[in-house]
Amino acid sequence: MSHATQALSYLKDHHAQYLEELQAFLRLPSISALSDYKSAVKDTAIWLKERLHQAGMVVSRVDETEGNPIVYAETDQDPTKPTILVYGHYDVQPVDPLDQWTHPPFTPTITDNILYARGASDDKGQVYMQLIAAEAWMKTGTLPVNLKFLFEGEEEIGSIHLDDYIRSHQDQLHADVAVISDTPMFADGVPAVCYGLRGLAALEVHIEGPRQDLHSGVFGGAVANPAHVLAQILASLHDSEGRVTVPGFYDAVDTLSATERENFGSLPFDATEFLASTGSPALYGESGYTTLERIWTRPTLEVNGMWSGFIGEGRKTIIPQSAHAKISCRLVPHQDPDDILDRVEEYLRQQCPPTVRLRIERGEGAPGSVTPLDHPATQAAVQAIRDIYHKEAAYIRMGGSIPVVVTFDTVLHIPTVLLGFALPNENFHAPNEHFHLDNFYKGAETVATLWHYLGERAES
Template sequence: MEQALTYLQQHREEHLQELNDFLKLKSVSSLSEHKQDLRDTAQWLKEAFHRAGLETVEVIETAKHPVVYAEWLGAGPEAKTILVYGHYDVQPVDPLHLWETEPFEPTIRDNKLYARGASDDKGQTFMHVKAVEAMLKTEGKLPFNVKFLVEGEEEIGSPNLDTFVEQEKDRLAADVLIISDTPMLEKGKPAICTGLRGLAAIELKLKGTKGDLHSGLYGGAVQNSLHALVQLLGTMRNDSGKIMVEGFYDGIEELSTEEKESIAALGSGDDSMKAEVGVDELFGEPGYTARERTWIRPTLEINGLFGGFQGEGVKTVIPAEATAKITCRLVPGQDPIDILEKIEAHVKANTPPGVTVETERHDTGKPFAAPVTDEAFAAAARAYERVYHTEVAYTRMGGSIPVVETFDTQLHIPIVLMGFGLPSENFHAPNEHFHLENYDKGLETILAFWDEL
């Protein structure tokens, strides 16, 4: 391990330049204009794995964006096998005007690396590649077999990875799965994530009159599509933040007493969240703390709302059409398809007069929660504590990694979610960044984890 650490220190600037090259690739999976960028990114990863010394590397086509698979099996059939999962796709960068520097031109400021994908998830995936490289370059071997699966569709719900995992589960067979795509609890406080919320996304397309109308000639006599959309959306959540879609909370699994106590011991998180997001008051489902609301309770959020005139000044029209994009974060006991059906039923029952509504389903992902009894979790905790010199926290995460539940049901192995990002690093938002302190400590932690295993 010491030789590998020395290698990483000696090649740090070279590796950061490699990471910059990775981050420059515009691998936005949700936008068709970046289709070739995703293919170029997959090819870049293939070459990075070859440089690291992995024996077998493939770019494998799916129905949309390719996956990259790599392996080194030189430890032999009797040795343990570690599977590492990550994703090379990133979120769109809008609103572009809020970025202080160009999103695909990596910049270091205050020992933070700014770029889209720096924290979610190119930077964290890259660390595992470099850790393997460091051991292979210094020792010529690993004490275990390693496999990598890096996809290009996580940010759009991994629509093709479930099928891939099901078809390739023999190839992906391992003793433990490692994922670094989750945040630590806070600066200096590492965390092992034990649960993820699921995802259900839907778009409402509302149409009223056959075209936009003059607001003077027709105003007050016909339905305004934007007003109707606001009215409809207002029926989905009450003033206190409770979701009013019938049956939305049905079947939610209760936490064990042990997990409730573990979360409570970390504190409410209310004050730190206020400071982090810059508000004087939080809002959400009554009776829960900020951590509970974001870790163990479901949500229904409007992500986009548009219609009518968007330009400078005023245009006196009654819009004919209006659109809303909605996502729900789900918890164990909820099924994304069932939730989408309930939202569609709610829309049908609450559509205002004078308009029609079409719904279009988008990303889905099932929630995940796992016990932490396997020795791999204890090894991860010891590794964090060796490097960060503090007790590790066991947390859940409010975000989603859709394929994790599929890994759980198909591979039947412990899944250790050990991330190195911070909640404040603006992933999915302008000015995404990655603290290089955690890049350095994260590399050391990964090596220590392998040592503990």
């Protein structure tokens, strides 16, 4: 049934060794956020480089940056084969609160075929899974594709030096498609290919009225209150149907296709469970869309924070000097962040009365991204999942952003396939992070099979 028989057999024959080695990888406390762990981060990079070398890579390096190093590796590059850029990260989140861990975070522990450790699913387990899928091919024959591995050590602190590295290593990183295993499946037993991400556009609104806070007895009723004006402006940004009122906000948004609606509708999405996970009293969003459609395919405009006047304990009867809001839009593919910020800014200026002063501070933006469903790489991933899981892959999107996907798109001009094998509830960033070993092994097999299909497609 599979077309990667020897590689898959090799993977199956080495479960014990791989589990042993993955645990060694997880024992290294590569917390990027804490400077005390600086040398552990470095040790982890060296461990990974060595292991890539053992796997049969012809290039395997630790590339220093001004922050944590990037581990880079290449298999033998054959110009007749397609080239795949694999991205992942070897750094992990801090472990606080430590007392909520059932087992020490850097002492990997296996219970009921689940591996508990910081980094098990996010992302060391998946990095290692990529590594062994390549090794299995190389130890048993010839890889059907050229692989390039880009593993960074700063993902959990905002990938500070990654973009610079990509920009200055464009020739080295030249590839046909990128593959990232750092996302979850849709649910347990529902392997998925994620083909769309939302982008972001942020700004801050500052409303200024009097020179300083005014006594609300002496002045109240005679000058505009900046908090009132801000409330009015913010309230004007959505209509009663939950739609953003900024003219042209939805102009570039694709109409949701019948196929996508059908795909999303067929997913085992439990709205009650989703609601419970938020703690909100009710679901709420743009009229005419389901919850998944709202999160995955519709742009939003959210106030992330706002403040004005006296916010301490007790009471201060003032007219605040100013009022402020931090706003960000989640964008969908084809919305241009600059264009959206222009439109939002223009609308805000129109809404603001002359009784106060308005200042807008524009923040950064990043477009959304989408890899077409019929892209050969997407279809190869779907076939690989079919082979290994004996299931049709779910076509999913995500409401968040993965900045490196945007960089791959805008700098390297390549699409990305997001093929992850974690589960949504495996406690990334929280105590008792874990990874289902069944998905670890099957994930490695799926990736090994993906290389087969990508090679085959190139040949045909």
